Amino acid sequence: MSEESGQRRRELSSQFVLDLGFRTALNRDDFIVAPCNAGAVAAIDRWPDWRGGMMALCGPPGSGKTHLAEVWRSASGARCIEGHALKADDLPGLMSVRAVVVENGENLRDENALFHLFNMATEEKVCLLLTGQRAPARWNVKLADLASRLSVIPVYTLAPPDDETLRAVLEKLFRDRQLSLTAKLADYLLMRMERSFAAARDVTAALDRASMAQKRKLTVALAREVLVAPE
Numbered sequence: 001m002s003e004e005s006g007q008r009r010r011e012l013s014s015q016f017v018l019d020l021g022f023r024t025a026l027n028r029d030d031f032i033v034a035p036c037n038a039g040a041v042a043a044i045d046r047w048p049d050w051r052g053g054m055m056a057l058c059g060p061p062g063s064g065k066t067h068l069a070e071v072w073r074s075a076s077g078a079r080c081i082e083g084h085a086l087k088a089d090d091l092p093g094l095m096s097v098r099a100v101v102v103e104n105g106e107n108l109r110d111e112n113a114l115f116h117l118f119n120m121a122t123e124e125k126v127c128l129l130l131t132g133q134r135a136p137a138r139w140n141v142k143l144a145d146l147a148s149r150l151s152v153i154p155v156y157t158l159a160p161p162d163d164e165t166l167r168a169v170l171e172k173l174f175r176d177r178q179l180s181l182t183a184k185l186a187d188y189l190l191m192r193m194e195r196s197f198a199a200a201r202d203v204t205a206a207l208d209r210a211s212m213a214q215k216r217k218l219t220v221a222l223a224r225e226v227l228v229a230p231e
Contacts (some may be wrong), residue, residue, distance in 0.1 A: 002132055003172075010021060011132070012098045017062050031064065031067055031068065031071060032064075032165060032168045032169060032172060033161070034161065034164070034165035034168070034179065035162070035165075036063075036158065036160065036162065036165055037059075037063070037064055037068075037158045037159070039155035039156050039157070040057055040059075040064075040068060040158050041068065043055055043071050043154070044057075044068050044071060045155045046077070047072060047075065047076065047127065047211055050126060050127060050154070051154055052122075052153075052154075053121065053122070053125060053126070053127045053128065054118075054121070054128040054129070054130075054153050054154070054225075055128065055130075055153065055154045055155070055156065056105075056129070056130040056131065056132065056135065056153050056154070056155045056156070057069065057129070057130070057131045057132075057155075057156055057157075057158065058131070058132050058133060058134055058136075058155055058156075058157050058158070059133065059157055059158030059159065059199070060133060060160060060196055060198065061133065061196075061197075061198040062159075062196055062197030062198030062199070062200065062201050063158040063159070063160070063161075063197050063198075064158050064197060065103075065131040065158060065197075066131070068158075069103060069129060069131055070103050072099075072101070072129055073099075073101055074089055075097060076098070076099035076127060077096075077097055077098065078097060078099035078101050078127070078129070079093070079094050079096075079097050079099070079101070080100075080101040080103060080105050081094065081100070081101070081102055081103070082102075082104055082106045082107070082142060083102050083103060083104045083105040083106065083108045083109075083114075083132070084104070084107040084108065084109050086102060086108065086109075086110055086113045086114060086117070087109075087110045087113050088110065088112065088113045088116065090113070091113065091116060091117055091120060094117065095121075095124055095126060095154075097126070098126055098127065099126060099127040099128075099129070100117065100126060100127070100128050100129070101129045101130075101131070102114065102117070102128070102129070102130050102131070103131050103144065104131060104132060105130045105131065105132045105136065105139065106132040106133060106134055106136075106139045106140070108139070108141070111141050111142065111143040111146050112143065113145075114146060115143055115146040115149070118146070118149045118224075127130065128212060130153065133146040133171050135155045135157070136150035136151075136153055136155065137150055137151040137155075160195055160196055160197075161195065161196070161197060163190055166190060166195065166197075166200060167186055167190060167231050169197055169200045170186055170189060170190075170200050170204065171186070171205040173200055173201060174204060177204065177208050179207075179211075180218065181218070182218075184220060185219065185220055185223060188220045188223055188224075189203060189223060192227055193227070195201075195209060201228070203223075203227070206226045207223060207226055210222055210225070210226050
């Protein structure tokens with residue numbers, strides 16, 4: 001690449017691009033079932049026949065925890081709240097339905113609130129789903145009674161994807177943004193990107209932005225520039 005063309009690319013990349021957003025598919029049929037997540041999917045599908053009415057999903061960012069939690073929320077009518085936002089005042093409202101999702105529970109700020117949520121869910125037979133990067137037994141909680149409850153909740157792990165799964169995820173992410181992913185571009189990305197669902201999401205977004213900013217098609221040449229671009 002010439003110095004002139006490189007400068008032109010940097011100028012184009014820095015131009016403002018209006019982010020019109022895109023639709024993320026979160027339906028059950030859109031979730032890609034593979035060996036790395038099959039156990040978690042089967043557990044979600046077994047609801048409401050959960051042991052004790054509770055379970056946890058854990059795995060790295062982008063592994064599909066939120067997708068599966070949304071599938072379950074849609075099926076169960078659950079209320080959803082982020083772990084860092086959970087507080088005692090929320091409990092009556094959460095208990096007004098028969099199911100609750102606490103996302104990213106390891107970011108919990110009010111341990112007493114989660115402890116009382118456990119107790120109330122057990123007493124009122126409300127199903128409870130927790131998500132986090134680590135299993136609940138490994139969350140850094142100081143309240144002994146809460147730690148005890150977290151240690152016995154059934155846990156299902158979503159592992160990093162293999163090549164076949166990662167390719168399918170790229171196809172889904174491109175489809176969500178109404179983009180076309182050629183076999184050649186997919187092969188290139190799989191050879192060079194980090195092996196994670198989060199990386200697939202990030203590289204798809206980066207390619208989409210670069211394509212709009214530079215008014216170029218999604219090609220291996222564009223992917224090469226995006227993947228080597230400095231942060």
